Amino acid sequence: MSQPTKRARAAAAASATAEDPAREAWSLIVRLFQCGKASTMASCAEFDLSAAQAYLLQTLDPSKPVPMSSLAGALSCDASNVTGLVDKLEARGFVERQPDPNDRRVKMIALTASGKRVRAEVVDRLATPPASVEALSKTDQEDLVRILKKAVAPPLGRAAGAE
16 A cells, blocks of 8 residues: 655645644644744844743743742653753853742742843744734734634743733
């Protein structure tokens, strides 16, 4: 039995997503993300950060430390990976480990003053939309924001619906 060609697999996937709006929406979000990947990587490189380091900085709440275990959950990775990321960011003076006042075994991660500045700049650069999103009408942009807010989990340490 022969394997389907790449074109046949793509046609089957397109047909499946057309019949399933959730799959089609996700497929389009992935494509949109891929369109912005070069810009994202350039923004990270500007600060000599890996994408994972930039995402960790972006995930941290500038106003309060968070446990390393919470960061691992938010980043969907193993705690040992977070340790490596934090080590590198700590060496650059962007974050610091603090003891949890309620449990000495827990290490809290807090942004330093330098880390808060870099985080703000990284968040600003990463928030720059691709041209295809900027080209949408204001109404379409507002609709897109409204819909995506329903689909996205709240940032680390913030309740759903909080701004």
